[in-house]
Amino acid sequence: MSGINQITGAIDYVDLQVVEDDVLRRAPEPAPAPQQQPEKPLFAEYSAEQLAELGVAEPLIPIVLKLTTDDELLGLAEYAPRHTGEVLLRLRDGFSYEDVKEQVTEPVAVKREEEEFDGDDWQSAVQRSQAVVITDDESLQSIIEERDFGRWKVFLHPTQDKLVRRNYSGPARVSGGPGTGKTIVALHRVKHLVDQLGPGHTKPVLLTTFNKNLAADLRARLLSLGGPETLARVDIVHVDQLATRVVREADPGNAKRRIEDSQALREWRQLLVEAGEHRWDAEFLSDEWNQVILGQAVHSRSDYFRVRRAGRGRSITRAERAEIWQLAERFTQRLDLKGLETHRQVAERAARLEIDRKVKIDNRQQQKDERGGLDNVHVESGSGAFLRYRYRHIVVDEAQDLSAAHWKMLRAMVPAGPNDIFLVGDTHQRIYDNQVTLGSLGINIRGRSARLALSYRTTWEILRDAMRVMEGAEYDDLDGGTDDLNGYRSVLHGLRPSLHRTGSWDEELEVIVEQLRAWHDVPREAIAICVPTNEMVTEVAARLQQRGIVPTEITRDGPRRDEGVHIGTMYRFKGLEYRCMIIAGVSEGLVPRSSVDAWERTDPLRHRRELQRARSLLFVAATRARDALMISWNGEPSRFLKPLGALNQ
Numbered sequence: 001m002s003g004i005n006q007i008t009g010a011i012d013y014v015d016l017q018v019v020e021d022d023v024l025r026r027a028p029e030p031a032p033a034p035q036q037q038p039e040k041p042l043f044a045e046y047s048a049e050q051l052a053e054l055g056v057a058e059p060l061i062p063i064v065l066k067l068t069t070d071d072e073l074l075g076l077a078e079y080a081p082r083h084t085g086e087v088l089l090r091l092r093d094g095f096s097y098e099d100v101k102e103q104v105t106e107p108v109a110v111k112r113e114e115e116e117f118d119g120d121d122w123q124s125a126v127q128r129s130q131a132v133v134i135t136d137d138e139s140l141q142s143i144i145e146e147r148d149f150g151r152w153k154v155f156l157h158p159t160q161d162k163l164v165r166r167n168y169s170g171p172a173r174v175s176g177g178p179g180t181g182k183t184i185v186a187l188h189r190v191k192h193l194v195d196q197l198g199p200g201h202t203k204p205v206l207l208t209t210f211n212k213n214l215a216a217d218l219r220a221r222l223l224s225l226g227g228p229e230t231l232a233r234v235d236i237v238h239v240d241q242l243a244t245r246v247v248r249e250a251d252p253g254n255a256k257r258r259i260e261d262s263q264a265l266r267e268w269r270q271l272l273v274e275a276g277e278h279r280w281d282a283e284f285l286s287d288e289w290n291q292v293i294l295g296q297a298v299h300s301r302s303d304y305f306r307v308r309r310a311g312r313g314r315s316i317t318r319a320e321r322a323e324i325w326q327l328a329e330r331f332t333q334r335l336d337l338k339g340l341e342t343h344r345q346v347a348e349r350a351a352r353l354e355i356d357r358k359v360k361i362d363n364r365q366q367q368k369d370e371r372g373g374l375d376n377v378h379v380e381s382g383s384g385a386f387l388r389y390r391y392r393h394i395v396v397d398e399a400q401d402l403s404a405a406h407w408k409m410l411r412a413m414v415p416a417g418p419n420d421i422f423l424v425g426d427t428h429q430r431i432y433d434n435q436v437t438l439g440s441l442g443i444n445i446r447g448r449s450a451r452l453a454l455s456y457r458t459t460w461e462i463l464r465d466a467m468r469v470m471e472g473a474e475y476d477d478l479d480g481g482t483d484d485l486n487g488y489r490s491v492l493h494g495l496r497p498s499l500h501r502t503g504s505w506d507e508e509l510e511v512i513v514e515q516l517r518a519w520h521d522v523p524r525e526a527i528a529i530c531v532p533t534n535e536m537v538t539e540v541a542a543r544l545q546q547r548g549i550v551p552t553e554i555t556r557d558g559p560r561r562d563e564g565v566h567i568g569t570m571y572r573f574k575g576l577e578y579r580c581m582i583i584a585g586v587s588e589g590l591v592p593r594s595s596v597d598a599w600e601r602t603d604p605l606r607h608r609r610e611l612q613r614a615r616s617l618l619f620v621a622a623t624r625a626r627d628a629l630m631i632s633w634n635g636e637p638s639r640f641l642k643p644l645g646a647l648n649q
Contacts, residue, residue: 007055008083008108039068042092050097055105057084064088077491083108086159086454093487103451107162156181156188163450164188171421171438172448173399173478177488178466178623179457179577182424186397187218189422191226193393194233203235204392206413210401210432212238213558214575218397235391239406240343243350246409250353256341261290264335264342271331280327284314287606289328291433294348295404297355301325308440314603347405354390354412361387389415398575399425400478403434407441416442427475427483429620431571433613437480445479453487455623457577459494462629466622468643473612497622497629499646501637505536505585508634509543512584515630516549516565519580524550525559526579528566530621532590537567540584570617573624581625583618588636591618615640 043051048061056064060080067073073092077085083104090100156164163174163185176182190207197204207222209215215238223231237245248254268282268289298304304325305318316324335341364387390413396402402410414420421443438445455463467485477483502508512529519527529540541551544565552561554568554576566578585591592614599607618640622629637646 005055005057005081005083007053007105041065042067042069042073043088046091046097051087053105054087054091054097054101055083055109056087057081060084089489090453090487095487104159107159107450156184159450160185160188160452164192168419168422168448170416170418170448171423171443171445172419172450173438173445174422174424174450174452175426175477175483176424176452177426177455177463177485178429178620179455179490180452180488181454181456182426182452183218183221183397183575185452186395186422186424187222187225190222190234190395191230193395193419194226194230197233197392200233203233205234206242206391206394206410207234207236207397208239208242208394208410209397210239211574212241212556214238214398215241216558217575239396239402239410240347243343243347243406243409246350246353247346256339258346259340259342261286261342261344267334267340268331271327271334275327275330277327280324284603285324285327285331287433288324289331290344291435293325293328294342294344295434297348297351297405297408299348299352314605344403344405347403347409351405351408351412354409357387358389358412361389389413393419394421396421396423397425398429399423400427400430401425401432401434401574402436403432404436404441406434407436407438407443411442425478427478428470428485428616429574430475430616431574431613431620433609435476435609436478438478439480449477449479453489455488455490455492458490458623458626459492460490461494461496462622462625463488463490465497465629465644466619469619469622469640470615471643473615475612494627497625497631497644499641499644500630500632501646502632502634504634505539508584508632509540511632512540512582513543513547513549515582516544519628522580524565525552525563527581528554528568528573528576528578528624529582529584530568530570530573530624531583531585532570532593533585534569536585537569540567570621573621577624577626579626580628580630581621582630582632583621584632585634586618586631586638586641587633588638591638591640 043064048065051061051064052058057080060076063076067076070092073088077089080088086104087100090104091097095103160181163172166172174182174185186207190205193205207218209218215236219231219236222234222236265282265286268286272278272280272282272285292298292307292309293304296307298307301322305321309316332345335345392414394410394414396410410421423445458466467488470485475483500508500511502511516527531537531540537553541553544551544567550564551567552559552564554560554566554572556572559566566576588594592611596607596610596614599610618638622631631641631644631646633641633646641647
């Protein structure tokens with residue numbers, strides 16, 4: 001039967017016969033013994049009226065009130081309208097009635113003050129139903145397998161669509177686990193913002209992320225979604241490239257060579273050796289320089305004395321700060337003499353330049369307001385340009401991997417106001433040590449945050465084991481609070497990930513080859529192998545070539561070629577997805593690396609954060625898999641695999 005949901009205004013399709021036959025009667029429980037109490041229904045604490053108010057399809061409410069097991073609930077969720085399943089699963093996951101109403105129901109409820117709602121108007125109900133996610137696994141999997149991004153244009157849950165179209169009074173954030181559609185929401189948000197612009201040829205919307213590969217992917221997807229007209233109004237650039245653009249604009253003659261953090265750490269070590277300095281550890285100084293001095297755009301000794309070092313663990317005295325600042329100045333001079341600079345240095349300088357630019361813009365606006373809205377032509381012409389904010393709207397993907405300096409730069413690039421900054425991300429997937437509190441950086445997202453919980457990419461079996469890897473770790477929410485994966489789930493089902501213990505790395509390489517041959521019917525480019533180190537990437541590629549399997553390494557710029565099995569370290573797989581995935585070398589001492597435990601006594605906070613990052617890398621790798629996942633190790637398995645039963649293998 002079908003009817004119009006009186007809360008959401010959309011059409012609910014319900015086959016009561018199928019639900020009753022396939023859910024309540026699929027696995028009948030044995031009758032309880034006379035002395036036993038019957039099982040308490042899952043939703044006994046809720047009345048039929050309350051469930052109806054949350055938008056549960058009314059024909060299903062009598063059945064919902066009879067459910068006694070999670071298997072019955074999951075079975076019902078497969079056949080129920082999407083909103084009904086969302087509400088019930090959230091309630092079962094422990095969310096309060098009020099939270100479910102606010103987070104799930106209210107965003108999709110028909111606002112009667114804005115829309116003349118007719119509970120019998122089927123034509124309007126059809127329009128409201130167009131963006132509903134397909135509920136059956138077969139249809140959903142067909143969309144995912146075809147990899148046709150065009151079909152995702154209407155593949156938005158009503159909750160997601162509301163997030164895309166909402167008018168926010170300031171910065172807003174959408175969080176969610178891997179595969180929940182955060183990037184799709186960000187892209188639809190960009191198109192929505194462009195659609196609201198008036199005619200013009202400028203690019204007032206910035207779409208940014210943390211690396212070049214993801215920026216290129218965003219460009220291709222936005223082109224598919226909105227066409228050349230949308231693309232023409234959007235500046236798509238990764239955040240370090242944006243910072244470089246700002247610095248070069250201010251200093252066009254800068255010819256310094258950019259180096260990575262690993263090379264900068266080697267320079268720190270050499271500096272300490274040459275200076276005969278034994279009081280400080282190179283890793284500590286490198287982190288202090290990156291996370292505090294550069295990360296927070298500190299550019300003077302006095303500012304460093306005042307800056308907060310939240311999350312750094314080890315406390316330092318004023319005298320020690322003076323010593324560190326002196327060493328940081330010597331280190332900066334060392335890089336200058338060698339013609340070197342790091343990405344973090346560029347980001348810090350770009351942040352300062354943009355903040356200075358913002359001050360000038362705001363001062364001129366204040367002067368203009370004092371003159372009754374008139375421009376000072378002499379001041380403007382003397383500057384050579386009419387200063388304006390660079391963007392009207394900024395959308396950020398993978399927000400968890402941006403540093404404080406990045407955020408300071410972005411905050412200064414757009415005027416504070418409605419719909420200024422929209423960010424999506426998941427701190428469980430943070431792969432760089434950039435811990436930030438957005439509120440302290442002028443980006444206040446309180447009251448404008450939403451969370452996505454339904455994964456469209458991977459099966460529940462893979463998802464469940466991936467979440468088990470995260471057991472015992474606590475993650476922040478980018479604003480001083482904590483975040484978790486409660487309620488995160490998938491409607492797709494498949495095989496549970498396979499675990500393989502081997503006696504040596506050589507034996508593990510052979511297990512990899514055997515698994516690839518077992519996946520003979522899967523295109524090679526739809527399979528990936530993830531390992532902890534670059535050396536292991538080389539060794540896996542060599543073994544595959546020996547066995548007649550074409551490998552292709554994933555570099556910083558993406559896969560070297562189109563064909564072949566993709567191979568890379570855990571850092572290389574952010575933003576990618578594959579039908580089948582092998583994570584090899586997940587041994588204790590490699591995941592996490594053995595050096596991490598050296599911090600357990602000397603710097604417990606850093607130890608915890610390094611373990612957290614190692615977990616996140618493994619979590620990201622595992623959730624790249626769509627259909628099948630194999631995890632292997634030799635010797636002792638990683639401690640993170642214990643919840644998966646690896647110790648019993």
